[in-house]
Amino acid sequence: MRFKRLLVLVAVFVTFAALLYGAKPPALDIVNQPYVVAVSDELVDTTQFAKSEPPYTIGFVTIFQANSWAVQFTHELLVEAGRLSDLVARVIHLDAQGEIPKQIAAVEDLIAQKVDAIVIDPISPTALQGVLKRAQQAGIPVIACSSQIPLDQVTAWVGRDDVDFGRKTAEWLVQKLNGKGRIIALSGIAGNPVAENRWKGAKEVFDKYPEIKILAREFADWGYAQAKDVVSNLLAAYPEIDGVWSGGGAMTRGAIDAFIAAGRELPPMVGEANNGFMKQWYNLKPQGFESIAFTNPTNHTAIGLRLALNALMGYPIPKTVTAVGPYITNDTLEDYVRLDLPDEYWAGNNLPEEVIKEIFGVK
Structure with a gap:
């Protein structure tokens, strides 16, 4: 009986110590996220990026908001940040408006603001090399989403094939x-x-x-x-x-x-x-x-956010994650077309229905 009481006291002490000293939250799932079909065997050691306990400030840089796919793409990260509010204190979203100099300036701004991580859809496979290197040298992991970029320029990449x-x-x-x-x-x-x-x-x-x-x-x-x-x-x-x-x-x-x-x-x-x-x-x-x-999933950014958070918590992350949706044919078309939504809507997303309707002004 004394032994059982001792075990209970030890368990209580461990729990109290974890709360007091900030035990590391468990790693976020990547493999089972919607549309993920492949995760690389190569793992990135994120020790250099590990920060103190969450929540974290995330920098988010997009190419543009000029079409509805890009708008859904942006909302995916913002919605995921809301779902993970215990880990994300703030998202700073900067848009490049389709211009390389503006995207470079956006990353420089986020470095100056000392964000904890950067999730970016790179506008160019070559023009950002210098600024992305500076971000990582400053201890900021950089997760590229969607657009392809040489892997040696970023901490990890998630996108389609x-x-x-x-x-x-x-x-x-x-x-x-x-x-x-x-x-x-x-x-x-x-x-x-x-x-x-x-x-x-x-x-x-x-x-x-x-x-x-x-x-x-x-x-x-x-x-x-x-x-x-x-x-x-x-x-x-x-x-x-x-x-x-x-x-x-x-x-x-x-x-x-x-x-x-x-x-x-x-x-x-x-x-x-x-x-x-x-x-x-x-x-x-x-x-x-x-x-x-x-189907080109818009939730690459949500997966990218999860990779960034795992890096900040010091967990190894896969170098690449491939997320693609199904190929729609004549036989499956009716499963994806939304006659109740505007032409601008894109199938292949992980957005709540209320967010989709809000984006497109549907009641």
Whole structure:
């Protein structure tokens, strides 16, 4: 009986000491987060970044808020910070408005403010090397999200596999065309690593089929209006187009409307899980239109925040985390299209329904 009382007293003392001296919280789960499909075997020793007990101040730097995907992407981190409020004291969000100098200045500002960690969507794979190095030398872990960057420039990276996007969507298109046909290709921004890697994967597939003819590859900045103009010009130049490969964004929506305006039959097209495109697809499906859509999760930032917090608590973190959503097909479209939400909504997120409705002004 005395022994049991002694054990109870020891347990009480240990609990009191943990509360008094701030026992380290358990590591946050990464592997089981929504859309995570792969975690690298390489682990980063975060000893140099370990801070005293939480909560922490997190610097958050985005490229822009110019489209709705970016807005959802931003809200994912803010919502996750709210869920983890015992670990996060404050989030300082700075937006680069699409300009490299502004993103560099934002990181410098966060270093000066002595934030505990930085989560960033890097605007360039090369231009930020110096400032990201300075941040880490100051003891600030840097977690890159979404856009690809050389891994030696950051503490860790979380994002999608853009080469796989190109490869799988191209394979689908080739299959629909039975290995032969004339196609046009639409890419995002010239020189952008996302656009180039998606095309790299697609081109690897197309090059295996000598009877697949690439009539043209044009850049349309992932935009609806730009893509509609580009495809309208291509339709005037090419009387026969058998398929459209698109690097995502809102470009497939523009391509569809260009074909309809020109009175041309809709061929198979590749797209991304934008609600406006999926609504078009849903309405055209009874007429025989077919597509495949890549889901680009917006919760990369939420996963990035978890990596940053684990680093601050001194836990080893994986060097890379790959998070991708499902490929939507004619058979699964109805599971993802949201007829009750605006065109700007993106499938593939981990946002609460009330936040989604707030973002898009839906009651």
